[in-house]
Amino acid sequence: MRVGIIGANPDRGWAMQAHIPALKSLSDDFEITALSTSRSVSAAVAGKLFGVPLAFDNHHDLVNSAAVDVVAITVKVPYHFELAADALTAGKAVYCEWPLGNGLEEAERLAALAEKKGVLAVVGLQARSAPSVAYVHDLIKQGYVGDVLSTTLIGSGMGWGPAMPQSEAYTADSKNGATMLSIPLGHTLDALCHCLGEVRELSATMAVRRTSFAIVETGEIKPMTSHDQVSVSGLLDGGAALSVHYRGGMSRGTNLLWEINGTQGDLQITSFGGHAQIFE
Amino acid sequence: MRVGIIGANPDRGWAMQAHIPALKSLSDDFEITALSTSRSVSAAVAGKLFGVPLAFDNHHDLVNSAAVDVVAITVKVPYHFELAADALTAGKAVYCEWPLGNGLEEAERLAALAEKKGVLAVVGLQARSAPSVAYVHDLIKQGYVGDVLSTTLIGSGMGWGPAMPQSEAYTADSKNGATMLSIPLGHTLDALCHCLGEVRELSATMAVRRTSFAIVETGEIKPMTSHDQVSVSGLLDGGAALSVHYRGGMSRGTNLLWEINGTQGDLQITSFGGHAQIFE
Incomplete structure (x- = not known):
């Protein structure tokens, strides 16, 4: 299957860190045939660095390329809707990082478009594929804890704290839809x-x-409108009680504690931070 | 000040464990002049054991005794209302263990009666006097963590689990008002x-x-109607986010974790179980 990656920044980002290594390790099934960035210089650098034949400086050429079967969207949330919509309209299958759209309405419009075009469209809720999460899933299914009575999850957003690098500053503006709720908590609750x-x-x-919050590189103070506290109480389908608390930034105390209490046993999952998709 | 203790079981209970040693250690201010139990044999044994001059086999004689200024009520919740009401009606000051009544209405009726009689009436929310809690209080007041951003509390009820001794079986019946919510969580949230x-x-x-649940001594299975899961999300007066999760019984994982996250620091309070009034 021939993959085109939108947002293949050669210096940083999830394409470089995750998508490209993963696809290259699955070379029997996938081939990265194209990439695009927003500037011709970075596109050329990325194409050479990642060994990808077609390197475009705009996404239109990528989604319309005959050499691309599936489009992977690995850019900031505010661009997801436009890029995914263009790829779907071009009749391409789409793999888009979570969160799919900026808010429910965009996500629903994209889902409807994918259905109308009859193409495969996948949202990257990859935490459930993380080995630690898959192991918890299997232990629960095997009855390791007996019946699940309750679960508690405390996590640090890592971002949304007192200071963030310039590259993450857009996440502080709730209008951009890349919030602590939608990103770390969204991924983690999907895993849960x-x-x-x-x-x-x-x-x-x-x-x-x-x-x-302060911009790390400059010390400039910027407003934060994204929620940096989310506390949830509830019940799961099986009746187990649910308690979740996410806090912006990092704590000198608990940065991830996910506890599952059952009739026959208990599980604790801990990590250096609250992002389930990057549990270690 | 002359204290009469209702519920001075010579074998077990809070009078023996807490009230009597505490009052005896404050002998400049307090003198235990009377006690009562519900049977003449146990009253006599308790009077001799604890060195208390007047030992009654009923609470009426105690609350009406001219040798008693303040009545301490150290029995199960279902009896609090009757005993406190009788003591207040006799014009005595009252110190009653928390929870004051079985439900809000009983507590409000007792508060109104104390006000009408013009006597001092105190509810034993003693967790705030525990050295560890007092220390947390002082640290927060001194600004040790800066501004409090949020707090998370996970606790085990200790009771309300798969098995309880016969002496605690009454706590499984929610009608008795001695629930996980009213006892360990009530004390702990007061401390918080x-x-x-x-x-x-x-x-x-x-x-x-x-x-x-099973009765420890006999293995007999009894119904549980008290809630064994309480999950809370909220905000404190200062705006800090609040997350609380209490679970019946004990966990092989977290039995008490109280974390306070602030702008300048974080605190973690841990213990072997969730009852704040017996933190170590």
Whole structure:
């Protein structure tokens, strides 16, 4: 299957860190035939660095290329809708990083478009493929803890703290849809539900406790409108009680504690930070 | 000040474990002049064991004794209302263990009666006097963590698990008002609010996940109607986010983790179980 990657920054980002190494390790099934960035210089550099034959300085040429079967979208959330819509309209299958759109409406419009065009469209909720999460899933299924009575999850957003690098500053503006709720908590709750079942009911409290943050490189103070506190209580489908608390930044205490209490046993999953998709 | 203790079981209970040693250690201010139990044999044994001059086999004689200024009520919750009401009606000051009544209405009626009689009436929310809690209170007040951004508390009820001794079986029946919510969580949230401020708003999810339990001594299976899962999300008065999860029984994982995240620092309080009034 021939993959075109939109957003193949040669210096940083998930294409370089995750998508490209993963696809290259699956060379029996996938071939990266094209990439695009927003500038011709970076496109050329990326094409050479990653060994990809077609390197475009715009996504239109990529989604319309006859050499591309599936388009991987690995850019910031605010661009997901336009890029995914163009790829789907061109009749291409799409793999888009989570969160799919900026808000529910964009996601629903993309889902409808994919259905209309009859193409495969996948959202990258990759935490459920992380070995640690897959192992928890299997242990639960095997009855390791007996019946699940409850689960508690405390996590640090890592970002959304007192300071963030310039490249992450856009996540502080809730309008961009790349929030602590949508990114680390979204991925992590998907992992939790994958292991323990979907949410039947919930109540939540959200707050912005740090209303500003500093740009790491310059010290400039910028406003924060993304919620940096999310506290959830609820029940899962099987009846287990659910408690979740995510806080912006890092804690000198708990950065990830996911505990599962069962009739026959308990599990604790810990990590250096709260992003389930990068659990170690 | 002359204290009469209702419920001075010579074999076990809080009078023996806590009230009597504490009062005896404050002999400049307090003198235990009377006690009562419900049977003349145990009253006599307790009077001799604890060195208390007047030992009654009923609480009426105690609350009406001219040798008693303040009545301490150290029995199960279902009896609090009758005993406290009788003591207040007799014009005596009252110190009653928390929870004050079986439900809000009983507590409000007792508060109104104390006000009408013009006597001092105190509820034993003693966790705030525990050295560890007092230390947290002082650290927060001194600005050790800066501004409090949020707090998370996970605790085990210790009781309300798969098995309980006969003496605690009454706590499994929610009608008795001696529940995980009212006892360990009530004491612990009082400690939390003492340190961090009162609750401004909250949502909660409660569940009974273990609908039965075994009597330790006999193995007999009894129904459980007290909630053994309480999950809370909310905000404190100062705006800090609040997340609380209490689970019945004990966990092989987290039995108490109280974390306070601030702008300048973080605190973690841990213990072997979730009852704040017996933190070590």
